[in-house]
Amino acid sequence: MDEPARIGSRVQRMRTELGLTQRQLAEPNYTPAYISTLESGRVRPSETALRFLAGRLGTSYEELATGRPAHLATELRLALAEAQQTLATGEAGDAAARYRRLLDEARRLALAPEQAEAFIGLGECALESGELPDAIGHFEAAERLLADEPLTRRARPIRGRAVAHLLAGELRYACYLLESAIDELGASGLADPEALVLLYAAVIGPYIDMGAHARAAHAAELALALAPQVSDPALVAGMHRQVARTFLAEGRVADADASLAKAQAIYGQLRLRTDLAHCHWMRGYVQAQNGELEAAERELRTAREMLAARHAALYTAQVEVELADVLRRLGRSGEAAELLSALLDLGDSHGAVHAAGAHRLLGLMAEERGEPESAEEHYVQALALLERSGASGDLADLCRMLGDLLRRTGRTEAALDVYRTGLGHRAAPGTTTLGPAPAAPLYGSVRISGSRWAGGRAE
Structure with a gap:
């Protein structure tokens, strides 16, 4: 005023x-x-x-x-929606250029909500292009602009910042951001279903990567219970995509594939290309887990092509690790090694987890060729990369593989040390290093039950 x-x-x-x-x-x-x-x-x-x-x-x-005509803010909001559509269906670079112009216009008009929306859009563009420090900065700027708004308005930039930290390998901090927001929503009584589904869906991935499978399953159950009250189809699709990960962790392959099929159908209708690529990626992973390797290769190659076309470097690297594992299992280790060699340079903080995955697979292939020294070297490099990420499940699995290798080569004491290290990284079921899990929110006057809801399926 x-x-x-x-x-x-x-x-x-x-x-x-x-x-x-x-x-x-x-x-x-x-x-x-x-x-x-x-x-x-x-x-x-x-x-x-x-x-x-x-x-x-x-x-x-x-x-x-x-002194500003009302139509200026309306026109700016429409232009921001068009920029979001550009990000969904076109190039992240083109969308970022539009968001920057709209941010300048919003600043000129002193429209804080529209500035925040432009910063969120720039953050999403930076996530897709793998520019994680920029993404974090944009989301933090949006949070500052919305500091006096209810937490429900700040849920999107909080979720974006958590995803950026997750992609940077900072799993525990990603969990901390999301759990803190969920708890604050519950304590404030602002049990907004869309904000809660956004946050619960986002926290599933880091929970699973940290080995906290029970906590991930609980978050999935709460998200599924709230889903019928969510009107945004893209948000519902994203929730189904993340819930599929909990089904996979429980060995429920058919349920995981059904969840992914729901997400894929919605993304296809909305023409959300990056999200659709993620569905192809996850379906390829599901098929690989089920032994359907040829089908898995097709899905993963489709995902890789779609993500590479959008210059989504970090996401492309993740898919290439999965594809290389499928090629190895198909007996095409040469192709797999060629694919993985390009990922070894991702050893900085932004790509450490993906580089570790490449080293792990190269070590496994070296073992299969009867080259234990080369395998040990790759496993040790993978461990060094993973130790800074907090990916407890991956660390524990890698310690087991290295321990088995050392035991087979007669170094029993060294193997025991590695096994102990792996046990130290393994999280207890349903826990992280962050203390108690977020409380189930009160919605209206009824607390959402933490018990299994409809068998874990969205009815």
Whole structure:
């Protein structure tokens, strides 16, 4: 809202243009003396008073309070929606350029909500292109702009920042951000189903990567219970995609594939290409787990092509690790090694987990060729990369593989040390290093049950 003097001058100008007296403008809710005081800039009008006067003057509250025509904010919001569609169906670089222009316009008009929306869009673009520090900075800027808004308005940038930290290998911090937001929502009584589903779906991945499968399953159950109250189809699809991971962890391959099919159908209708690529990727993983290797290769190659076309470097690297494992199992180790060799340079903080996955597979293939020294070297490099990420499940599995290799080569004491290290990384079922799991939220007057809901299926 502008200063009182500017608002008063604006009211006086509009009143004069319409040929109204102060009494005609004031009645029946206010007095001519109040209008006189307001027009002289000696009083700051309330929102209620400005809305009344805007109606009498034939203008909008926003224009009267700020001097900006209401259509400017509306046009900016429409342009932001178009930029979001560009990100969904086109190039992240093109979408980022549009978001930057719209951010400048929102700043010029001093529209904080629209600035926050532009920053969220820039964060999503940076996530897709693998520019994780930039993504974190954009999401943090959006949170600052929305600091005085309810947590339900801040859920999207919090989730975006958590995903960026997850992709950077900072699993525990990603969990901390999401769990803190879920707990704050519950404590505040703002049990908004869309915000909760967004946060619960986002926390499933880091839980599983940390070995906290029971906690991931609980988050999936709560998300499924809330899903019928969510109107955003893309959000529901994303929830189904993440819930599929819990089904896989429980060995429920058919349920996982059914969840992915639901997500894939929605993404296809909405033309959300990156999300559709993720579905192909996960379906390929499901098929690989089920021994359907040729079908898995087709799905993973489709995902890889779609992500590479969008220059989604980190996501492409993740798919290539999965594809290499399928090629190895198909007896095409040469192709697999060629694919993996390009990933070994991702050893910085942004690609450490993917580089570790490449080293793990190269070690496994070296073992299969009867080259234990080469295998040990790859396993040790993978361990060094994973230790900074907190990926407890991967660390424990890798320690088991290295321990088995050392035991077979006669180094029993060294093997025992590695096994102990793996046990130390293995999280107890349903726990992380973060303390108690978030409480199930109160929705209305009923607490959502943590028990198995409809057999874990969305009805």
